Amino acid sequence: MKEMLYSIPVNDAFQVECECPICAMRKVLEDNAVRYTMGPSYMEEDTRAMTDAMGFxxxxxKDVYNMENRLGMALVLKTNFDKVIRDVKSMSVKPVKPKSLFKKETQKIPIxxxxxxxxxxxxxxxxxELVFNRYIDTVIFLWKTDENFKKKFDGCKGFCTTHYAIMIKEASDKLKGDDLMIFIDTLNNLYIASMERVRDDLEWFINKNDYKYANEPWKNAKDAIPRALTKANSIL
Structure with a gap:
């Protein structure tokens, strides 16, 4: 089944020690896509056609630039500029006289x-996005069919707010009956418990900046801010 093609990266992501395994999956996809852009692919006509049409x-x-392939970057940007210039030149924006003096008509301007x-x-x-949606499908598929993965899912540190919502939406489309109810209940419990845990770590971080707590241990609060950024903004 096609879902199994993605089971390895999905299982790998749920073994990463982080506040959102879905963020971990997406980060791998993002890193691979950036490397692909500045790899040998940028010399291929079909790839350049897509980078020319879509841009970045x-x-x-910035991520592509940081790959430090200056020649590749220049080539990608140059052909993108070529296409944009051609397209803009082919579109002329001319003022159109209104049909009525009393009615202002809206007009779509192609440029x-x-x-x-x-x-x-x-x-x-x-x-x-081409692969990420399949990863989400695979998470739900494995949760339903693979007991070992289900244990990984149940034991993870929860999810960021964005991916929590995505999982609810996709599960609602792909699960039914008791499966859907159990999945949503598990998801809710993971999300709320993890948000409360990080919230408490933030509170302790704030306390540690008060001289009254100077001699108290840091507990798990030292990295509370970056973990909170993962939860709130999907920044891994």
Missing amino acids: CQKHI LEYVENLNNTCFVCNRI
């Missing part, structure tokens, strides 16, 4: 639609 979001253009679309597409994001 603000985050991922604005083009730029808005360009600003909302990213080659790296696209590569991530």
Whole structure:
């Protein structure tokens, strides 16, 4: 079954010591997509056609740049610029006289639609999403069919808010009856318990910055802020 093709990376992610195994899965996909972009693939015409058409979001253009393949970066950017220049030149924006003096009519301006679309597409994001959704499907599939994975799921440190919501949505589409009720109940308990745990660590971190607690142990609070960022903003 196709779900099994993704069981290894999903199982691996649930063995990572972190506040959200789904974030861990996505991070691997992101790193692989960035490396792919600046690997030999950038010389392939079909890949360049996609990078030319999609461009990159603000985050991922920085990640691609940090791969330090300056020649590859220049080539990718140059052909992207070529396409954008050609496309913009082919679109002329001319003022249109209104049909009525009293009614202002709205008009779609092709160049604005083009730029808005360009600003909302990213080659790296696209590569991530193509596989990420299958990973989520595999999590649910393994939870239902693999007892060992179910134990890993039940024993994880919970999920970030974004992926908690994604899991609820996808489970609602793919599970039914008792399976759905048990999965959602487990998911809720994991999320709430982990949020409370990190909240308490943040509280202790705050206390440790008060001189009254200077001689008290740090407990698990030293890295409370980066773990809280994972929970709240999916930053791993």
